[in-house]
Amino acid sequence: MRWVVPLLLIGCGGGSTPPPQEPTSVEPKRVTRVPIENDSDDEPEDGVTFTKTRGSISAEAIQAALAPHNQEMMDCYTQNVGKRRWLGGHVVLHWDLKADGTVASVKMAESNLGAWPVEKCLLDIAWSATFEKPKGGDADFTLPLDFQPPSGTKIWDEDMALRAVGGQLAALDDCDDFEPGKPGKKPRKAPKPAKNPNVDKPARPERPPSNVTITLYVGPQGKTQSIGFSSSTSEVGEKWAACAEQTAQTWRLPDPRGQIAKLAVRYRAE
Known part of the structure; x- marks a missing residue:
């Protein structure tokens, strides 16, 4: 089961920058996974159908794991935007978790931000997050983030x-x-x-x-x-x-x- 966790909005003002908004607490979007059936040639003679399933992790568990990193994620943008007031956009991070809760993969699944230093910073933080064990095995979820520039392009x-x-x-x-x-x-x-300072950068092939x-x-x-x-x-x-x-x-x-x-x-x- 895939969860879409609350949106984190980050804005950049003109003179004095207003404090970043706290993530709003909304009910995660549920996406039902359809079991994948084997081909008929692989089915046993007794008619039993094997299915491949995924585990799930609760929205509360996701929020608890990511809450300590909220400020770091904000800093990824604010410390890299500089004078480029036109820099901004929408990104979606995608986590794949192993059955024991360790991070198997993090992808920048969507982004129209156009700033690799910011995207890379977000990915490094995403890899460093610690999650509880999903229920039922491997699981995945996504996190949308919006970075709102003060001027357009x-x-x-x-x-x-x-x-x-x-x-x-x-x-x-x-x-x-x-x-x-x-x-x-x-x-x-x-x-x-x-x-x-809290990001430990793992070696990844x-x-x-x-x-x-x-x-x-x-x-x-x-x-x-x-x-x-x-x-x-x-x-x-x-x-x-x-x-x-x-x-x-x-x-x-x-x-x-x-x-x-x-x-x-x-x-x-x-």
Whole structure:
């Protein structure tokens, strides 16, 4: 069973920043999982049908696990936005939990934020959360977050975004085996991380991501101002994201002429 936990709204004001709103307590959305039946050839002669099921974790247990990290998640945005008053958007984090409550996977399932340093910070915190054992085995749930910018941007539609990026998207294929500082690749200066002293960063193997949504902002002279990544089917690894972020800085894009434009394109769509 999948839970959608309460929304956390984060705003950024002009002069003095108002205190972030506390998460509102709402009833999680329940999504019923339909049991998956085996093919008829695999069924025993007595007619018994085997089903694959998932466990569940209560909304209260999720809130208890994430409450200690609320401020850290807010800091991911406020400490990285800087003077980019146009930076903001909606993200959805997706957790997969093992039967003992340990985190098996965290994905940035949705994001139109367009800021990898913020997204990566949220992912690191998500990995560090501690959960109680789900009932009935492995479980998963999602957390939506909204970051509201004080100023807007010009939105380029899908057709315009595809025309703007064009064949430059293929350059990301080289990021599958990217190693920072290796021959042929210019070392990238890492962005200043948000202060999250309680986050222990676990070592996780990386695989090339698929079904990636790339959101970026275009500024003067068609230069990339910020970029972010999400995928509902795979984790976006740090090395791949670092390479993709670096590669996007070299793209030649249309000049939005006095505005900041926001666009999204799909990479390795399934």
